[in-house]
Amino acid sequence: MIRAMRVVIADKFPENYLLEFRSLGLEVQYHPDASASELPNVAREAEILVVRSTKVTRETIEAASRLQLVIRAGAGIDTIDVEAASARGIYVTNCPGKNSVAVAELTVGLILALDRRIPQNTAELREGRWNKKEYSKADGLKGKTLGLVGLGSIGQAVARRAAAFEMNLVGYTRSPHPELAQSLGIIPCSTLFELAERSDIVSVHIPGNSENRGLFGESFFSRMKHGATFVNTSRGSLHDTAALEKAMRERDLRVGLDVYNPEPEGGAGPFDHPLCKLPGFVGTHHIGASTEQAQNAIAAEAVRICREFVQLGQPLSAVNIERASPAKAQLIVRHYDRVGVLASVLAIVRKYGLNVEEMTNTIFAGAKAAVATIRLASLPPDAMSEELTNLKEQIIQVTVKPC
Ligand SMILES: NC(=O)C1=CN([C@@H]2O[C@H](COP(=O)(O)OP(=O)(O)OC[C@H]3O[C@@H](n4cnc5c(N)ncnc54)[C@H](O)[C@@H]3O)[C@@H](O)[C@H]2O)C=CC1
Numbered sequence: 023m024i025r026a027m028r029v030v031i032a033d034k035f036p037e038n039y040l041l042e043f044r045s046l047g048l049e050v051q052y053h054p055d056a057s058a059s060e061l062p063n064v065a066r067e068a069e070i071l072v073v074r075s076t077k078v079t080r081e082t083i084e085a086a087s088r089l090q091l092v093i094r095a096g097a098g099i100d101t102i103d104v105e106a107a108s109a110r111g112i113y114v115t116n117c118p119g120k121n122s123v124a125v126a127e128l129t130v131g132l133i134l135a136l137d138r139r140i141p142q143n144t145a146e147l148r149e150g151r152w153n154k155k156e157y158s159k160a161d162g163l164k165g166k167t168l169g170l171v172g173l174g175s176i177g178q179a180v181a182r183r184a185a186a187f188e189m190n191l192v193g194y195t196r197s198p199h200p201e202l203a204q205s206l207g208i209i210p211c212s213t214l215f216e217l218a219e220r221s222d223i224v225s226v227h228i229p230g231n232s233e234n235r236g237l238f239g240e241s242f243f244s245r246m247k248h249g250a251t252f253v254n255t256s257r258g259s260l261h262d263t264a265a266l267e268k269a270m271r272e273r274d275l276r277v278g279l280d281v282y283n284p285e286p287e288g289g290a291g292p293f294d295h296p297l298c299k300l301p302g303f304v305g306t307h308h309i310g311a312s313t314e315q316a317q318n319a320i321a322a323e324a325v326r327i328c329r330e331f332v333q334l335g336q337p338l339s340a341v342n343i344e345r346a347s348p349a350k351a352q353l354i355v356r357h358y359d360r361v362g363v364l365a366s367v368l369a370i371v372r373k374y375g376l377n378v379e380e381m382t383n384t385i386f387a388g389a390k391a392a393v394a395t396i397r398l399a400s401l402p403p404d405a406m407s408e409e410l411t412n413l414k415e416q417i418i419q420v421t422v423k424p425c
């Protein structure tokens with residue numbers, strides 16, 4: 023008997039969207055408080071695993087023997103062992119762009135909070151002190167230069183909001199798009215250091231992958247203007263905390279963070295961080311994506327990806343598909359649509375020791391004939407094409423092309 027595919031949701035998820043998973047014919051298991059160490063057990067029987075920041079380790083991937091798809095209900099995929107998933111042929115997808123506005127709103131909130139010292143104002147009021155004298159000192163944002171590192175979905179959303187504050191915008195990105203930058207009024211910087219030197223406020227919107235680890239260290243902060251502002255709502259692994267502390271103490275750098283390295287697992291727990299006690303610091307609890315609007319948009323996207331997966335057998339936007347195909351040749355076989363034809367073709371390909379990299383089979387109207395496109399690791403010898411052509415009862419035509 024074929025059992026329904028099981029989707030395990032191992033993080034907090036809007037409950038009304040759980041019904042939508044069920045309407046796809048999926049069996050839903052909801053574990054909102056699962057930790058990374060519980061996940062190998064929780065996901066053991068799952069075909070589809072949906073997570074927010076809960077870490078999906080190699081151990082989970084290897085324990086979940088039925089797993090076919092991991093959906094990161096968010097943007098950053100640094101919490102998932104994508105390499106382990108790829109090694110077992112498991113798709114990994116994220117929900118790009120669906121929480122960008124929420125992160126951009128928080129970024130602007132941090133920038134304003136740092137300029138006007140809103141949390142410090144509130145703390146003094148709570149302690150029963152009126153201190154207009156101290157808190158009357160603020161710069162204002164109009165005419166200040168905001169330097170955006172990363173001009174993807176969130177960087178662009180921040181740029182649009184900063185433009186409303188009449189700020190000047192400079193940007194640095196790995197994937198320059200001059201027309202887009204121009205349309206957003208962003209002046210491109212050719213290096214990260216140029217951005218550091220030109221900006222009054224730097225805001226970081228790049229992934230926390232291994233290449234970007236520690237990108238913001240002493241050499242970057244020492245190029246920032248004295249008294250400038252650094253905001254990171256992307257990942258804690260991107261900045262060097264000790265260098266940031268030094269810059270705060272020696273160069274009056276103001277710092278706004280939503281992300282830390284490390285962060286406590288789960289929703290609540292003790293937290294002791296060296297920057298939090300410094301006067302120029304404003305921070306939040308990795309809540310960039312945590313608005314109802316963003317979580318509904320993320321949940322709707324996770325459901326859409328599941329629907330696509332159930333209907334097509336694959337997600338169309340997995341992050342771990344080999345983009346540069348290793349195939350060197352295409353073997354195109356037009357054949358009769360009969361039992362065993364593809365098996366005969368593949369047996370001959372195997373006899374010649376050729377690895378199949380990709381393969382599709384398209385049926386023509388009436389289901390009498392089909393075309394198989396088999397992409398091979400190397401060009402086959404002429405003898406193989408001849409052998410295939412000789413299968414006259416099964417094969418209509420054989421073509422070989424390099425690719
Ligand atoms: N605080 C929070 O709750 C959230 C944090 N994030 C973080 O924000 C990051 C960015 O998100 P999106 O804008 O949606 O991603 P995105 O993929 O749309 O944009 C990232 C951009 O960064 C660029 N980039 C990568 N490395 C770079 C480098 N070294 N220098 C300059 N540019 C570089 C890429 O070319 C790309 O254009 C995510 O990877 C995630 O870590 C995302 C959502 C919520």
Ligand SMILES: O=C(O)C(=O)COP(=O)(O)O
Binds near residue numbers: 095096097099308311
């Ligand atoms: O989407 C992202 O990359 C985030 O960092 C948001 O994480 P969260 O969904 O709040 O655990």
